[in-house]
Amino acid sequence: MDVLHERCAGLDISKKDAKACVRTPNTKRRGIFTTETTTWGSTTNAVLNHQRHLLAEQVTWW
Structure with a gap:
């Protein structure tokens, strides 16, 4: 069974900064x-x- 996380983030961390891309479900369209x-x-x-x-x-x- 595949696990699908509705809310997740991808991080790119360097010495200077960190970038985060957050995916969240749309509240109006399933x-x-x-x-x-x-x-x-x-x-x-x-x-x-x-x-x-x-x-x-x-x-x-987790």
């Missing part, structure tokens, strides 16, 4: 997904804000 790409800095505050953003989007990692 089976349609929305993607959003954001860029975050590498400071401690930026990393913590990035974490908060992923939690707010309900992206899970």
Whole structure:
């Protein structure tokens, strides 16, 4: 059985910054997904804000 995660994120992390592409289900149309790409800095505050953003989007990692 294949597992499909409705909310997921792809991360690209470098020394300078981190980029995240988050996929979430569309609230109006079933089976349609929305993607959003954001860029975050590498400071401690930026990393913590990035974490908060992923939690707010309900992206899970388990």
